[in-house]
Amino acid sequence: MKATAADLWGPATQKLGRLGTLTADDIQAITALPMKVREVKAGTYLFREGDEPSHCCVLIAGYANRHKLTTDGSRQIVSIHMRGDIIDLQQLLLTTADHSVQTLTAATLGMISIRQMKDLARERPSVGEAFWRDCLVDASTFREWVLNVGRRDAPARIAHLLCEFGTRSESAGLSRNGKFELPMTQEQLADATGLTPVHVNRTLQRLRAQGLIERTMRSIDVVDWDGLKLVAGFRGSYLHESMGGLRNS
Amino acid sequence: MKATAADLWGPATQKLGRLGTLTADDIQAITALPMKVREVKAGTYLFREGDEPSHCCVLIAGYANRHKLTTDGSRQIVSIHMRGDIIDLQQLLLTTADHSVQTLTAATLGMISIRQMKDLARERPSVGEAFWRDCLVDASTFREWVLNVGRRDAPARIAHLLCEFGTRSESAGLSRNGKFELPMTQEQLADATGLTPVHVNRTLQRLRAQGLIERTMRSIDVVDWDGLKLVAGFRGSYLHESMGGLRNS
DNA sequence: CGACAACTTGACGGGCGTCAACCGGAGTGG
DNA sequence: CCACTCCGGTTGACGCCCGTCAAGTTGTCG
Numbered sequence: 001m002k003a004t005a006a007d008l009w010g011p012a013t014q015k016l017g018r019l020g021t022l023t024a025d026d027i028q029a030i031t032a033l034p035m036k037v038r039e040v041k042a043g044t045y046l047f048r049e050g051d052e053p054s055h056c057c058v059l060i061a062g063y064a065n066r067h068k069l070t071t072d073g074s075r076q077i078v079s080i081h082m083r084g085d086i087i088d089l090q091q092l093l094l095t096t097a098d099h100s101v102q103t104l105t106a107a108t109l110g111m112i113s114i115r116q117m118k119d120l121a122r123e124r125p126s127v128g129e130a131f132w133r134d135c136l137v138d139a140s141t142f143r144e145w146v147l148n149v150g151r152r153d154a155p156a157r158i159a160h161l162l163c164e165f166g167t168r169s170e171s172a173g174l175s176r177n178g179k180f181e182l183p184m185t186q187e188q189l190a191d192a193t194g195l196t197p198v199h200v201n202r203t204l205q206r207l208r209a210q211g212l213i214e215r216t217m218r219s220i221d222v223v224d225w226d227g228l229k230l231v232a233g234f235r236g237s238y239l240h241e242s243m244g245g246l247r248n249s
Numbered sequence: 250m251k252a253t254a255a256d257l258w259g260p261a262t263q264k265l266g267r268l269g270t271l272t273a274d275d276i277q278a279i280t281a282l283p284m285k286v287r288e289v290k291a292g293t294y295l296f297r298e299g300d301e302p303s304h305c306c307v308l309i310a311g312y313a314n315r316h317k318l319t320t321d322g323s324r325q326i327v328s329i330h331m332r333g334d335i336i337d338l339q340q341l342l343l344t345t346a347d348h349s350v351q352t353l354t355a356a357t358l359g360m361i362s363i364r365q366m367k368d369l370a371r372e373r374p375s376v377g378e379a380f381w382r383d384c385l386v387d388a389s390t391f392r393e394w395v396l397n398v399g400r401r402d403a404p405a406r407i408a409h410l411l412c413e414f415g416t417r418s419e420s421a422g423l424s425r426n427g428k429f430e431l432p433m434t435q436e437q438l439a440d441a442t443g444l445t446p447v448h449v450n451r452t453l454q455r456l457r458a459q460g461l462i463e464r465t466m467r468s469i470d471v472v473d474w475d476g477l478k479l480v481a482g483f484r485g486s487y488l489h490e491s492m493g494g495l496r497n498s
Numbered sequence: 499c500g501a502c503a504a505c506t507t508g509a510c511g512g513g514c515g516t517c518a519a520c521c522g523g524a525g526t527g528g
Numbered sequence: 529c530c531a532c533t534c535c536g537g538t539t540g541a542c543g544c545c546c547g548t549c550a551a552g553t554t555g556t557c558g
Contacts, residue, residue, distance in 0.1 A: 050486075066392070068392060068395075070396065070400050070401060070482050071482035071484070072482065074400045075400070076399040076400045078392045078395045078396065090385045090388065093269075093378060093381060093382040093385055094382070094385050094389070094489055096486065096489075098392065098393075098486060098489070122374050122378075125371050125374070125377075128374075128381075129342060129371075132342060132377075132381045132384070133342040133343070135384060135385060136339045136342055136343050136384060137343070138388060139339065139384060139387060139388035139391060140339075142388060142391035142392055142394075142395060143315070143317060143347065143348055143391055144317070145395045146317075146325055146327045146391060146394045146395050146398060147317045147319065147325040147327065149395060149398050149399040149443065150325040150398040150442075150443030151323045151324070151325045151443060152319060153546095154545080154546070156319075185503090185504065186504075186505065187504080193399075194398065194399030194400060195546075196546075196547055196548080197505085198506085198507090198546090198547075198548080198549095199545085199546055199547070201505065201506065201507090202507090202546095205506090233319045233320035233321065235320070237299075237345065237347060238347040240343055240345075240347070402513075402514095403513075434535090434536060434537085435536075435537065436536080436537095444514075444515090445514075445515055445516080446536090446537085447515075447516080447517095447538085447539090448513085448515070450537065450538060450539090451538090451539090454538090499558100500557105500558090501556100501557090501558090502555100502556085502557090502558105503554105503555085503556080504553100504554085504555075504556095505552105505553080505554070505555085506552080506553065506554085507550100507551085507552075507553090508550090508551090509548100509549090509550095510547105510548085510549085511547085511548080511549100512544105512545105512546095513544105513545095513546090513547090514543105514544090514545085514546095515542105515543085515545090516541100516542085516544095517540105517541090517542085517543105518541090519538100519539085519540090520537105520539080520540105521536100521537080521539095522535105522536090522537080522538095523534105523536090523537100524533100524535090524536105525532105525533085525534085525535105526531100526532080526534100527530105527531090527532085527533100528530090528531085528532100
């Protein structure tokens with residue numbers, strides 16, 4: 001049985017819907033957009049800093065990250081994405097990409113023409129606002145990441161990353177009782193937290209020794225969710241997930 | 250002689266115009282929005298994390314910063330704002346503020362009803378897009394800040410902050426031959442770079458000793474702009490200032 | 499079973515934080 | 529006009545968190 005457009009769009013429209021008020025017609029209009037499905041391997045670049053992409057991607061399955069490089073070549077991951085995320089909605093209005101996007105795992109992507117997304121956003125203001133809002137939540141997350149790498153020590157940084165990832169996995173329906181995939185190497189965790197792989201290794205061990213997490217290769221089992229939040233100083237409001245955090249009318 | 254609405258809006262509409270295609274009518278419509286002008290002292294909070302502001306602010310004169318706090322009370326500044334910036338456009342779509350905004354200097358603010366801004370954005374798609382685009386440039390800047398605090402050492406972090414500030418001051422017409430105001434204490438510089446005041450002090454001295462900058466109280470004189478950019482690893486493209494970096498149609 | 503990537507561990511060093519004292523200018527009040 | 533205060537800047541001593549380097553070990557996939 002072949003997946004329908006609605007199936008493929010499901011997680012994404014669900015997420016957009018959570019963020020605001022989309023009518024059935026709006027969702028219908030979104031899923032009607034021509035989409036080319038593409039399967040890619042882990043480590044594939046969707047685009048790189050300096051590119052001018054003509055399509056944006058719905059992440060249908062798998063994980064991806066956005067990152068930037070310093071002039072002397074060290075890498076900083078600035079966000080991690082999972083099923084249902086529309087990556088680089090911002091390219092609707094900014095031509096040149098200021099960062100790169102790369103898959104962390106094998107992934108299924110839905111490629112949609114930026115022009116058509118943009119036309120739709122203009123045609124249906126409520127869809128445009130949903131897109132805009134999605135960008136705003138991204139921006140809020142970047143702010144939290146500035147705080148994370150700027151002002152928290154290594155255990156708190158990693159714990160915070162795990163809390164965010166767990167919370168978002170939960171919302172995306174990718175988590176079961178505190179257990180979720182974390183398909184990142186320790187080197188990638190290091191690039192996401194502004195640390196080194198060696199120190200990430202030691203810090204993860206410490207978190208495990210404290211009875212906060214269990215790690216079985218690429219998946220994380222949060223044993224003590226409250227304890228982890230405490231170490232992280234995690235308050236999830238910056239994710240703007242609940243309706244209470246959103247302006248609806 | 251009293252300043253007209255167009256005068257007060259000048260720097261802001263200029264900036265929005267740089268970012269896209271606004272017609273004279275659009276600008277007319279923006280400046281026609283009812284605006285309450287307010288003079289405030291340095292250190293005034295425009296709103297705090299958790300607030301649900303009903304107005305957003307055009308910064309007509311002066312400087313401000315956005316910041317977040319960790320649960321144990323340390324502060325991270327996530328952006329700095331100057332004349333012409335519309336602060337917290339994002340509150341058009343996100344009700345609850347996820348950070349605080351505080352003035353760095355005495356400032357003149359134009360307060361505009363969020364509801365009216367939002368109605369205007371819906372009425373005039375090109376205005377809505379200009380607002381959206383402005384938010385996207387903010388987001389791009391946050392990404393660069395994640396990189397800055399995550400992957401650069403102290404001299405590079407501070408140099409980068411200076412490069413960004415200088416570039417934006419220039420665009421806002423606040424700079425004259427490499428010299429611009431930097432109305433921040435060393436403690437605030439520390440909060441913006443994820444360092445401590447003591448280390449900021451030493452690092453500034455080092456940059457001065459290298460002949461890159463001169464500092465006279467609250468203003469910075471960049472002596473060797475290229476040298477500073479080199480230390481910072483600064484490439485300004487993330488600011489999306491030139492039309493080349495923008496999608497126009 | 500071999501090759502390669504990812505993870506692990508130890509030793510060592512340095513950049514930056516911490517603590518604490520002191521300086522200097524601006525505002526304030528007597 | 530000068531003492532007082534306060535805030536911001538400056539300097540030194542010291543220590544720790546985290547980076548660096550390098551050598552294993554484990555896991556994975558042909």
